[in-house]
Amino acid sequence: MSKVNIKALADQLHLSVSTISKALRDSYEISEETKKKVLDLATELNYVPNPYASSLRKKKSKTIAVVLPEVADNFFSLAINGIQTIAETKGYHVLIYLSHEKYSNEKVILEEFQSGRVDGVLISISSETNTSDHINKLHANNIPVVFFDRDQDNIETARVTTNDFECGYMAASHLLEKGCQNPAFISISKSLPICLHRIEGFKAALKEAGIPENENQVIDCTDEGSNYQQIKKILQSENRPDGLIASVEKIVTPVYLACHELNINIPRDIKVIAFATLETAPILDPPLTTITQPAFEIGKAAATLLFKGIEKSTFDLKKERMVIPSVLIMRKSTS
Amino acid sequence: MSKVNIKALADQLHLSVSTISKALRDSYEISEETKKKVLDLATELNYVPNPYASSLRKKKSKTIAVVLPEVADNFFSLAINGIQTIAETKGYHVLIYLSHEKYSNEKVILEEFQSGRVDGVLISISSETNTSDHINKLHANNIPVVFFDRDQDNIETARVTTNDFECGYMAASHLLEKGCQNPAFISISKSLPICLHRIEGFKAALKEAGIPENENQVIDCTDEGSNYQQIKKILQSENRPDGLIASVEKIVTPVYLACHELNINIPRDIKVIAFATLETAPILDPPLTTITQPAFEIGKAAATLLFKGIEKSTFDLKKERMVIPSVLIMRKSTS
Numbered sequence: 001m002s003k004v005n006i007k008a009l010a011d012q013l014h015l016s017v018s019t020i021s022k023a024l025r026d027s028y029e030i031s032e033e034t035k036k037k038v039l040d041l042a043t044e045l046n047y048v049p050n051p052y053a054s055s056l057r058k059k060k061s062k063t064i065a066v067v068l069p070e071v072a073d074n075f076f077s078l079a080i081n082g083i084q085t086i087a088e089t090k091g092y093h094v095l096i097y098l099s100h101e102k103y104s105n106e107k108v109i110l111e112e113f114q115s116g117r118v119d120g121v122l123i124s125i126s127s128e129t130n131t132s133d134h135i136n137k138l139h140a141n142n143i144p145v146v147f148f149d150r151d152q153d154n155i156e157t158a159r160v161t162t163n164d165f166e167c168g169y170m171a172a173s174h175l176l177e178k179g180c181q182n183p184a185f186i187s188i189s190k191s192l193p194i195c196l197h198r199i200e201g202f203k204a205a206l207k208e209a210g211i212p213e214n215e216n217q218v219i220d221c222t223d224e225g226s227n228y229q230q231i232k233k234i235l236q237s238e239n240r241p242d243g244l245i246a247s248v249e250k251i252v253t254p255v256y257l258a259c260h261e262l263n264i265n266i267p268r269d270i271k272v273i274a275f276a277t278l279e280t281a282p283i284l285d286p287p288l289t290t291i292t293q294p295a296f297e298i299g300k301a302a303a304t305l306l307f308k309g310i311e312k313s314t315f316d317l318k319k320e321r322m323v324i325p326s327v328l329i330m331r332k333s334t335s
Numbered sequence: 336m337s338k339v340n341i342k343a344l345a346d347q348l349h350l351s352v353s354t355i356s357k358a359l360r361d362s363y364e365i366s367e368e369t370k371k372k373v374l375d376l377a378t379e380l381n382y383v384p385n386p387y388a389s390s391l392r393k394k395k396s397k398t399i400a401v402v403l404p405e406v407a408d409n410f411f412s413l414a415i416n417g418i419q420t421i422a423e424t425k426g427y428h429v430l431i432y433l434s435h436e437k438y439s440n441e442k443v444i445l446e447e448f449q450s451g452r453v454d455g456v457l458i459s460i461s462s463e464t465n466t467s468d469h470i471n472k473l474h475a476n477n478i479p480v481v482f483f484d485r486d487q488d489n490i491e492t493a494r495v496t497t498n499d500f501e502c503g504y505m506a507a508s509h510l511l512e513k514g515c516q517n518p519a520f521i522s523i524s525k526s527l528p529i530c531l532h533r534i535e536g537f538k539a540a541l542k543e544a545g546i547p548e549n550e551n552q553v554i555d556c557t558d559e560g561s562n563y564q565q566i567k568k569i570l571q572s573e574n575r576p577d578g579l580i581a582s583v584e585k586i587v588t589p590v591y592l593a594c595h596e597l598n599i600n601i602p603r604d605i606k607v608i609a610f611a612t613l614e615t616a617p618i619l620d621p622p623l624t625t626i627t628q629p630a631f632e633i634g635k636a637a638a639t640l641l642f643k644g645i646e647k648s649t650f651d652l653k654k655e656r657m658v659i660p661s662v663l664i665m666r667k668s669t670s
Contacts, residue, residue, distance in 0.1 A: 071406040071431075096431040280588055283620060
């Protein structure tokens with residue numbers, strides 16, 4: 001008896017090869033009724049998948065994509081290095097795509113992946129992204145996706161992040177311990193979960209310390225072009241904060257420059273702490289206290305998870321959650 | 336009369352469609368004799384290329400590749416932004432590939448492009464690369480290539496760089512003006528033309544000032560893992576330099592940290608200048624004098640040139656040279 005292949009199943013059921021293939025992969029595109037018909041016949045004829053064809057189908061590109069908002073941030077450079085370490089051991093190429101913090105770019109990039117250009121996607125979403133349709137489409141095409149660092153709450157997918165809530169809490173508690181009574185948090189997004197979780201942690205610490213909420217506690221720096229002016233305005237306001245938490249690396253330079261220009265001494269007049277992996281943190285004037293994210297490790301863990309999903313289609317990637325804690329490194333800016 | 340297409344030419348000459356196509360594009364793979372036969376018949380039958388097919392063939396990927404040694408460097412982040420500005424206006428995707436300073440990676444990456452995955456390549460070579468076979472193969476496949484920042488002397492291709500010799504000269508002259516008598520240059524490669532040109536400029540300025548050459552004037556920091564120890568050793572040597580030129584951004588942090596640890600005051604005991612686009616340069620302790628490369632502009636110019644090559648096959652890209660000068664920004668580290 002000749003070997004039963006997908007073509008034979010297709011001929012006998014008067015369906016296309018592609019439909020049979022999708023039914024066997026349990027694709028959402030195929031009705032339950034058709035799936036049952038295909039599986040019944042496959043069992044009856046003792047159909048065994050061709051492992052070579054399957055591997056060709058599954059691993060044809062030997063490439064994974066990393067979608068990032070930007071590369072200027074040292075965090076993402078380190079994360080890329082972590083990802084590459086794993087990809088190299090697997091013999092995979094890594095392609096880097098930049099969304100430049102725009103949802104529209106991110107959407108176009110992800111649409112391109114549906115054609116099978118890459119075998120899996122690691123993504124850190126743009127600060128604008130607040131929908132998940134584009135991610136769901138990848139799932140529907142059986143392309144594994146792992147979020148890292150910046151994720152989205154309302155979607156079921158694997159993710160590797162740091163402990164953002166705890167870090168916001170830790171940053172605020174540190175400022176309070178050092179004597180601040182009116183700390184403020186500088187945020188770059190009103191929708192990005194990492195920002196929101198950090199802010200929640202920040203507010204929880206303030207509440208615990210009995211500091212009442214006020215509208216100047218969270219400062220929005222959502223427009224890069226005007227960050228410097230925005231920060232200067234806050235530093236010149238009547239109710240000037242005595243502590244600042246910079247939610248991302250790129251806020252650090254405008255904060256320091258504004259303080260220098262206004263003759264506000266760090267740490268005497270204002271204490272500064274930043275979420276940053278900045279290599280120059282220890283040589284700044286003054287050296288900067290940081291909440292340092294394990295960027296390299298996050299990249300490594302996210303890539304490891306992605307390859308599990310690429311290599312074993314039975315592995316339920318979507319349920320995976322991994323949290324790698326950040327570390328507070330105290331330097332002079334908060335002493 | 337039906338329209339004459341490539342297929343008709345192929346049938347009449349008993350050649351393959353691909354041979355006709357290559358002959359019409361003046362490919363090196365086709366003999367002069369065959370090219371003449373094809374062109375003669377094309378003229379005779381009044382063959383007009385189908386612009387749509389031609390556009391499909393020429394622009395099928397709508398993607399350009401940017402091959403970089405790394406992204407941790409702020410220079411490359413800014414250059415990528417410059418490149419994207421142009422690519423966006425052309426409706427092109429930008430893919431970023433990292434060589435991680437390894438020739439072997441660079442070679443594998445470029446081999447992949449030969450299949451037509453991208454329509455053009457912008458490349459800044461790894462610090463290891465000293466051969467050009469991999470670049471020549473792209474040329475042979477009619478894939479336009481533009482070097483930016485880091486190029487290679489012994490190959491004919493378009494390039495956009497900064498004025499490296501003049502910058503080395505300018506950095507050395509600045510240190511001499513500020514009173515240094517024994518400046519040293521910290522290099523990261525013994526083969527990279529940008530390093531060699533900067534060193535030549537440095538030496539030319541020293542020679543002009545009558546400072547004799549010595550073997551400690553050029554310090555090799557080719558192994559990132561040991562840079563800090565290497566720099567400390569130099570700062571503890573008997574004939575300690577009184578001025579340092581950091582050839583790249585990533586040398587800055589180990590230099591500052593080593594000086595802090597050894598209680599060597601910048602700028603009193605040693606003056607420091609760096610080739611860097613470091614955003615934190617003005618907030619370092621002390622603020623860092625930089626030779627700031629026009630990274631964004633270099634990226635923009637290189638992409639503009641590449642698109643000329645992609646859009647007009649008659650444009651002789653290889654002859655293009657563009658030099659965008661860097662600027663010395665004086666800060667306290669050399670005052």
